[in-house]
Amino acid sequence: MKKVLITGAAKRLGKDLAIHFGKQGFFVWIHYKNSKKEAEDVLKLIISLGGTGELIQGDISQYSQVKAIAENIRLKGNTLNILINNVGKYATGDITQFSIKNFNSIINTNLLGSYYMIQELHPLFNQEGGNIINIGYTGINSLAASKHATAYSISKTGLYILNTSYAEALAEKNIRVNMISPGHLQNSIDLPKDIKTSIPLGRPGKPKDILNLVDFIISSNATYITGQNIEVAGGYMMSLNTHNT
Numbered sequence: 001m002k003k004v005l006i007t008g009a010a011k012r013l014g015k016d017l018a019i020h021f022g023k024q025g026f027f028v029w030i031h032y033k034n035s036k037k038e039a040e041d042v043l044k045l046i047i048s049l050g051g052t053g054e055l056i057q058g059d060i061s062q063y064s065q066v067k068a069i070a071e072n073i074r075l076k077g078n079t080l081n082i083l084i085n086n087v088g089k090y091a092t093g094d095i096t097q098f099s100i101k102n103f104n105s106i107i108n109t110n111l112l113g114s115y116y117m118i119q120e121l122h123p124l125f126n127q128e129g130g131n132i133i134n135i136g137y138t139g140i141n142s143l144a145a146s147k148h149a150t151a152y153s154i155s156k157t158g159l160y161i162l163n164t165s166y167a168e169a170l171a172e173k174n175i176r177v178n179m180i181s182p183g184h185l186q187n188s189i190d191l192p193k194d195i196k197t198s199i200p201l202g203r204p205g206k207p208k209d210i211l212n213l214v215d216f217i218i219s220s221n222a223t224y225i226t227g228q229n230i231e232v233a234g235g236y237m238m239s240l241n242t243h244n245t
Helices: 012-023 036-048 063-075 100-124 150-173 207-217 238-243
Strands: 003-006 027-032 052-057 082-085 130-135 175-182 229-232
Touching: 003 012, 012 027, 012 036, 012 052, 012 082, 012 207, 027 036, 036 052, 052 063, 063 100, 082 100, 100 130, 100 150, 130 150, 130 207, 150 175, 175 207, 207 229
Parallel strands: 003 027, 003 082, 027 052, 082 130, 130 175, 175 229
Antiparallel strands: none
């Protein structure tokens, strides 16, 4: 049985991913930090659909806790086939007024947390290799100013660089590392007021838009694809990305 670990799997996109993999027969490690009740509900749903999985708790911004997550999986004799770094702490505010605490928390969770997870969990992949998917955000490769979401932008741009670095480093182990960068999804916390003006395709993304791409990346049709950042954004920020390419 193939195994997948999804960080932040109790809510929103992480929840959708966990249920999706559970339906496909994967053993799903459902990671959460504080949302135990929601994570339990996700596991119950997966089991009710005939799937299997287990909860795993930890603050990925703390290296010691990531090491404990890896050891927990190792002690249970489990290998991994897929790791999805989905956690994305998000907060906005003028950079000149943004607290040091919030800034550090976003960087430590989104960037360092993903680094810790890859560094500690990639040895759990077997000789067949597997896939690591990092969840970014559209526009991160444009290197544009973002005075109201500076920490978040830095964390996701850093993750973009981390993505390509690990793709090169882990290629010899047949572990492919790619990034999926959504734009505004239906359950995003910052949907623009005028969707049709902001998004060329005129609608927010659906979870299925992301899940379809995940299925492709891990499939036998994509075994020669690694180190890529693929945006699923309906054209959102397209002109900015084109200008900075």
